[in-house]
Amino acid sequence: MLLAGEKEAMHLGVDVPRVHLVVYIAASVLTGLAVSVSGAIGYVGLLVPHVMRFIFGSDHRMLLPAAAFGGAIAVVIADTLARTVVAPAELPVGVMTAMAGAPLFIYLLRRRLA
Numbered sequence: 001m002l003l004a005g006e007k008e009a010m011h012l013g014v015d016v017p018r019v020h021l022v023v024y025i026a027a028s029v030l031t032g033l034a035v036s037v038s039g040a041i042g043y044v045g046l047l048v049p050h051v052m053r054f055i056f057g058s059d060h061r062m063l064l065p066a067a068a069f070g071g072a073i074a075v076v077i078a079d080t081l082a083r084t085v086v087a088p089a090e091l092p093v094g095v096m097t098a099m100a101g102a103p104l105f106i107y108l109l110r111r112r113l114a
Helices: 006-011 016-038 040-056 060-084 093-113
Strands: none
Touching: 006 016, 016 040, 016 093, 040 060, 040 093, 060 093
16 A cells, blocks of 8 residues: 555554554564575675665666675675784674664664665
8 A cells, every 4th residue: 555655555444554653663673584594795795786876876777787886895804804804813794784774874874764
């Protein structure tokens, strides 16, 4: 019903604010589960396409190759930073991707709620 529009769904009896809240919470939990199972690579797979869509727009002919190259570049940068930030020790790559991705996802979530 929400695909028809929020006002139409509201007129048909759907509690739109509650549905939005439930969907955002479910999406956040599912994202957390996906990242906990797949690790840093899964997080890069969630992070990079959003960044590439900001940069290149929604045209999939450009977006898919850009996301593939962007993911490779993001992992190399995260690995390099993880090895050099605390020089004698080595951080997990997931720490670096989480430090980059968490603020982006919070921004995306707040932008859609507003």
